[in-house]
Amino acid sequence: MAKTTEAVVIGGGVMGASILYNLALRGVQGPVLLERDTLGSGSTGRSSGFIRMHYSTAVNTELALKSYPYFINFNEIVGGEVSFVKTGYLVIAPPESIGGLEHNVSIQKSVGVDTDIISVREARELVPGFVLKEDEGFAWEPGSGHADPSGTAIAYSSRARELGAYVALESPALDVETSGGRVVAVKTEKERYETPIAVVATGPWSPRFLPKLGLDLPLEATRHEVFLLKRPPDPVPAHPGVADLSNLTYFRQEGSDLTLLGNGNVEDVVDPDNYNPRPGMDHLQDLWVRLTKRVPAMESAEFFTGFAGLYTSTPDLHPIVDKVDGVEGLYVCTGFSGHGFKLAPAVGIVMSELILDGEAKTVDITPLRISRFAEGDLNPITYKFRVIA
Ligand SMILES: Cc1cc2nc3c(=O)[nH]c(=O)nc-3n(C[C@H](O)[C@H](O)[C@H](O)COP(=O)(O)OP(=O)(O)OC[C@H]3O[C@@H](n4cnc5c(N)ncnc54)[C@H](O)[C@@H]3O)c2cc1C
Numbered sequence: 001m002a003k004t005t006e007a008v009v010i011g012g013g014v015m016g017a018s019i020l021y022n023l024a025l026r027g028v029q030g031p032v033l034l035e036r037d038t039l040g041s042g043s044t045g046r047s048s049g050f051i052r053m054h055y056s057t058a059v060n061t062e063l064a065l066k067s068y069p070y071f072i073n074f075n076e077i078v079g080g081e082v083s084f085v086k087t088g089y090l091v092i093a094p095p096e097s098i099g100g101l102e103h104n105v106s107i108q109k110s111v112g113v114d115t116d117i118i119s120v121r122e123a124r125e126l127v128p129g130f131v132l133k134e135d136e137g138f139a140w141e142p143g144s145g146h147a148d149p150s151g152t153a154i155a156y157s158s159r160a161r162e163l164g165a166y167v168a169l170e171s172p173a174l175d176v177e178t179s180g181g182r183v184v185a186v187k188t189e190k191e192r193y194e195t196p197i198a199v200v201a202t203g204p205w206s207p208r209f210l211p212k213l214g215l216d217l218p219l220e221a222t223r224h225e226v227f228l229l230k231r232p233p234d235p236v237p238a239h240p241g242v243a244d245l246s247n248l249t250y251f252r253q254e255g256s257d258l259t260l261l262g263n264g265n266v267e268d269v270v271d272p273d274n275y276n277p278r279p280g281m282d283h284l285q286d287l288w289v290r291l292t293k294r295v296p297a298m299e300s301a302e303f304f305t306g307f308a309g310l311y312t313s314t315p316d317l318h319p320i321v322d323k324v325d326g327v328e329g330l331y332v333c334t335g336f337s338g339h340g341f342k343l344a345p346a347v348g349i350v351m352s353e354l355i356l357d358g359e360a361k362t363v364d365i366t367p368l369r370i371s372r373f374a375e376g377d378l379n380p381i382t383y384k385f386r387v388i389a
Pocket of ligand 1: 010011012013014015016034035036037038039040041042043044045046047048049050051149171172173174201202203204205206209224225226308309310311333334335336337338339340341342343
């Protein structure tokens with residue numbers, strides 16, 4: 001017999017969990033989360049967890065800014081532990097990107113982010129032991145840091161369950177049924193959930209799932225490697241999160257003695273069900289050399305571990321957060337292009353507003369609409385460094 005619910009969210013990453021929580025909080029009765037595997041088993045569980053505000057557009061900056069209080073006070077606002085660590089965040093730009101750096105910082109300041117352009121002298125005080133050049137540019141965010149992405153997804157879904165939501169693991173959604181231009185049900189192998197609302201938050205599986213619903217969106221699952229290096233303790237003390245646009249690396253501290261290191265440029269398009277989750281040693285070598293250009297003492301660091309995860313990328317590296325025209329009750333929330341974790345609290349809120357109030361109020365998400373691709377109205381990206389969109 002079919003089950004009946006007021007809403008079904010498809011995908012148990014940090015986005016689906018945040019949406020589920022916000023729907024339950026707003027009084028939606030018994031919303032259901034369908035997850036094909038386990039919570040956080042997609043991009044979320046392999047995320048680097050950076051939380052920063054430096055972006056190329058106001059919409060991403062505002063989503064990050066509105067999310068920030070949740071990370072620093074998650075237990076008080078939602079309930080649960082997300083392990084936020086405040087380290088500050090430094091963006092380092094080569095001479096040709098200083099105009100872009102100033103442009104981005106002016107966007108951040110206009111929406112109220114605590115950030116500034118700082119001098120090379122001030123930057124040297126923040127990161128002793130780094131090689132910083134006189135002709136480079138520096139932007140500093142004192143309040144930024146990192147948190148635990150899977151922990152955040154689990155905390156949101158646990159709290160949603162306390163509010164009456166139901167989480168079904170190992171339950172891939174097979175189809176969204178429509179009738180008369182409206183959503184009527186979501187089907188899994190074992191169940192049929194009758195519902196007027198279906199939210200697709202399927203991360204890197206979106207390029208496969210959305211075409212089944214007749215939606216052909218420019219989404220790609222791309223593979224991204226991350227490495228952890230054990231720092232030589234004396235020469236390299238704990239450091240802030242860094243985006244190094246000159247050497248196309250990003251890195252942050254992890255725990256007391258590790259540095260997490262990632263790449264800031266292109267990734268390969270892959271099949272999300274059949275990609276190599278292990279790190280490539282050639283890539284490690286290349287990335288490590290680039291890191292030592294900035295932090296020479298990291299040459300004597302030790303390789304600790306590494307892994308690869310999946311981004312869900314769009315042509316303008318901005319997500320798709322919208323309702324689907326022509327199908328009442330169908331919503332899409334995907335395409336976070338490798339930087340969505342830090343946006344998840346606000347994304348859950350704006351999705352609940354879109355669904356329950358007919359429009360997002362907390363942040364104007366018009367730039368994230370589906371139709372921008374057909375209209376050729378893509379969002380601008382300031383840098384070649386793909387992580388900052
Ligand atoms: C290596 C790496 C580093 C990153 N670093 C950062 C960072 O530092 N900061 C940051 O902000 N972001 C970062 N990101 C990006 C961030 O992790 C993602 O944007 C975010 O986790 C996306 O969440 P999601 O819920 O959209 O997707 P996912 O976490 O992939 O969740 C989608 C879920 O849907 C499920 N699913 C798929 N199809 C179905 C179906 N048919 N039925 C049911 N369930 C289904 C999947 O199993 C999956 O659990 C990084 C990502 C990676 C991979």
